[in-house]
Amino acid sequence: MQIERWIGAAAIGLLVSAGGEVRAAQAQTCSAKALEQVGAYLKIEDFSFANDGGEVVAAACKRWPGKQGLMLGAFAYDGKSDEQKNLVIVAIDERKGKVVSAYRSLIEVDATTRLEEGNLGIDTAAYDLAPDVRAFGVDIGSDYSPHCAQGGGGPERSLYVMEGSRISPVMKGMTTKAWNFDDQESTSCSPDPAPVVYYALTLSVGKTSTNGYADLLVTAIPRYEDGKKTKRDAFRYRMRYNGKEYPANMMMGAFWAWRN
DSSP states (O other): OOHHHHHHHHHTTEEEOTTOOEEEGGGOOOOHHHHHHHHHHHTOTTOOBGGGTSSEEEEEEEEOTTSTTEEEEEEEEEOSSTTEEEEEEEEEETTTTEEEEEEEEEEEOBTTBOOOTTOEEEEEEEEEEETTEEEEEEEEOOOOOOTTOSEEEOOEEEEEEEETTEEEEEEEEEEOEEEEESSSSOOTTOSSOOOEEEEEEEEEEEEEEETTEEEEEEEEOOEETTSOBOSSOOEEEEEOOOSSOBOHHHHHHHHHHHHO
8 A cells, every 4th residue: 555655745745736747845945045044034043944953844945937036935933832833935035135025824733734844845836816926835744644544635735925025825725635545434544445546636727817816726636546547527626716815725625525
């Protein structure tokens, strides 16, 4: 069975781009200079990785195609409690050598969401939502492997747009990978479980728009471990911008209902 290996891949944050290309998030390393610049923005003197004695538990950095001189970064660092980590998402102007736009929030850490190096990834697919508005994605993975599970999910993606000195979320919490057994009786502890079905949820930009932003199209084609399609039709969903966000929770609800 390949469930544990697949979960491990999800844990380090495999990224599924708008075109379906898979890339490894752990390759998106952040330089010492980037850490220093983000630390200066946060007013944290020693902003370094935990294994160097600092506060940063996970980070990803990637240059933003089409945005000359801008580096995107996502950094998770120690919070006020063991149940939370701080998250800062930044755009760094490499010519000026400083953070020019940012978004700060919290990540709830529990049995299903743990953060360590390699659990963050940045997706710079061409999410052109409107003229002169291009979003980028941040994936948050997890190193949690459920015991005797009937199925599970991989990293969660959120989309953000840059608005001057502010970065704002426009979609939060879309699962990018999922799996389950081909029957409802099998678990990962079963002596002879049914075949496993895998789903990679791909995200693309549609040709229609709602409330000024392009509709987002989500597709998931169920496949077995050997790559063969199942008899089930593909999952397809159109997410429409409601004026504040793309309601990914509604889309995921529809996906879980379809999967079951």
